[in-house]
Amino acid sequence: MKQPAIVIIGAGLAGLSCARWLARAGRPFQVLEAGDAVGGRVRSDGVDGFLLDRGFQVLLTAYPEARRVLDFDGLHLRQLYRGADVFCQGRLHRLADPFHHPVDAVRSLMDDFIPWMDKWRTLILWKEAAATFAVERRLPEMRTEDYLRDFGFSPETIDRFFRPFFGGVFLEKDLRTSARIFLFLYSMFQKGGAAIPAHGMQAIPDQLAVALPPGSLRLNCPVAAIQPGRVILESGEQILADHIILAVAEEAAFHLLPPSMMEKPKPPRSTTCLYFTTTDPMPGRPILYLDGENRGPVNNACVLTQACPERAPQGHHLISTSIIGAPCSNELEDVVREQMARWFGPGARRWRHLRTYQIRQAQPEGRQLHPGDGPLPALLAPGLYRCGDYVEDVSINGALLSGHRAAEAVLEAIG
Template sequence: MHYRPDILIIGAGISGITCAKKCREYNLDYLLLEKSNRIGGRVGSIYKGGYIFDIGFQVFNTSYDFTRSLLDLDQLNLQFFKPGALIYDDEKFNIISDPMRDLRQIFNTLFSRVLTISDKLKILQLKYSLKNYLIENDITKDKDTLTFLEDYGFSKKLINNFFLPFFSGVFLEKKLRTSSKFFKYVFSKFSSGLACIPAKGMQDIPNNLLKKINNDTIKYESEVKEIITESEVKLTDGQIYRPKKIILTGDSQFLISKKDIKYNSVKTLYFCSDNKPINSEYIHIFPKEPYINNIAFLTSVSRQYSKNNDNLISVSVIESKISDIDLITHVKDRLVKIYGGNFNFLKYFDIAKATLYQPVNYFNQKSYKNNNIYFSGDYLVHGSIEGSVLSGIKVLDDIYKNFR
């Protein structure tokens, strides 16, 4: 393996893999360094005991057009959640669906106790106003998501019983202080696309992106210690690379900026059960539960998430001040109370870096480069798989245009 590539990419998350794919497309000599033993960064899965445990509850959206263009969709075999959500309120579930895509649920949506007539009209109005929405074209004054929803005129009932718990589960922060521009982006994507998962887990997305990339161009368990100069990189094992260009992806930007990217955290608990409730193809959200934010019956969407002839359930907890043992016990008791049947605890993830923290005016920041050092990652575009891919595409287009 040589030590003087044209491009040295640090980090094999989604943006790093995208950079590698574009290097190959542009016929540039490159090397991709990854400090762990797997690719994908925050997107991934663990395969154990006949189950697929995604590293936190994650979904792909079919309206991620740039990402789709890089994927082999036939191989991914995407499996779809039903559009909308099942809301647990006062010991009863209510469906909020998109009646224009799921006509079977039009009665439930139109007569849901969560929605007023005004709310229904405003949801349709917002959906059509955000068609083809792009954050970079939005010149309106930014505000937090909660303020945006209140100013738009949605009822407190809908905000508290749907928007707060649903988008808390997307942003992974419970007060909806996330920039309204990111809310508008996410809302537009859910309106035009479908939430789904690869049949064999979210790890298949980075694995799929990596197809056709030569294994000799990836080096695992290779952590960068320091950027000595703009053309010299030293690893923790003492090895030195001297590339023409350096791309720092994701958190590796700290090597130059010395500033941490801010994230939202989440705890994800997995259970198995013999019980498969009706409407389990929806994401279930819980506006009044102290700990449970949302639940997904993953095997109702893809049977391959379990080889054990049972059902695999993912539970997301955004805030918890009790011990892990008490949290597991509490969640298990609530699952039995809500759904009935038996639930057995399987696995627990405490994810400190789950989603980007994107407050008001977050998108005023500009992308950054330092001569031969370039930066890539969703934090430079928006916090999503699509944002990671877009960032990788943009930085390689820039490098190729100016390559010497």
């Protein structure tokens, strides 16, 4: 019997995950990707012997779908320190996870830049988060900031810790993102912590791509339009398809779908990441540094070579600095160096700039405000499906899970 033709548009994590599940079910398919490599928003570049991710990203090792789908050993994951160094009142203050770094945690008890009662509340919040397995649907929909206030956290703790830490995760510092998403991510940080692959975030999509059947992936192949039963490429080529899975980001989906199928998305969240290098000695821990004063422009920084020395030539450090938003300024590099000189000392003024990534469409806004009671349906119309982080939740886990659900919907339709 003739196999139905299945076409997946987009080889980000959602598209690759969908392809993986279809391949496991023995269904042939084609993946059409506009870019010159797989990964979508999870890409890395080699620059002068340094390995730079396109924007600072981490994999939370407790992500359930990532655990199901990825071979963590093959990614050579390097765990980041479970805690953060917060720059506030002119110096760095350590906040440590008491279960993993008890000595540092006892020391940080003496430091009162976070009120003692709030340290205690953080532990109670951990207990709450420990019972969370998916984007927390039991909670009423509310902003993260309101949730933290209602929980009893003082404004100082929200401003000095939660705002820069989760602002860096959500890519917005109002903490307007839904508390359901906050609690899910908090539980992921608590259950597994954050890690980065030794050879760049690109290792994640690459691992999924190598398992695809030979010939099933076409790169540099942008899709211009979709019609019932066919996909039209920008080159003019037409591909017949019984099942079309749209695995592109929200904005691109809006342009490819008929207006009746999708509302215009809210403007996406953006971020800017500047990479620097130095041969000067740097603090020894692979830890996240946070702007507890909210003066910016850098919200968070990390000396990546403290976790992954292989990401830089020997004797060099690789430092990533992340800004929320996409500021336009010719002086940005110097302003960032000046801020880093306050955090790390005057040597930062001599750091060599490697590259700046401005990612205007980093995260969708809509579902982060109102994740609702479940993912958006994968099936849009007979033979037309969608997946992507904007359908599930905005994370590596959400993208992988949405691809899985789309594959299930296709397999169900095929019977």
